[in-house]
Amino acid sequence: MSNKVKCFICGTEFEGGDSLVDNCPYCDWTYLGWENELDPDDKETSNPVTIRQAKKLFSEGKNIWGEPLPPRN
Ligand SMILES: [Zn+2]
Structure with missing residues (x-):
């Protein structure tokens, strides 16, 4: 069973919400x-950047890998 989850x-x-x-x-x-x-500055293993870094990248129009975000559907 899957749920609607909201990207942090x-x-x-x-x-999502039921797998790793x-x-x-x-x-x-x-x-x-x-x-x-x-x-926000803790680096855990699932993501390549911290929450603070990810939010900064997002604010700059980039994904967590520093690549341009895809167009919104
Ligand atoms: Zn997201």
């Missing part, structure tokens, strides 16, 4: 479900 970085809603590899289709952030408990 860019706010995109997508199906729920990547946001927009910014490619791997949804964890406990981002609120992470320090």
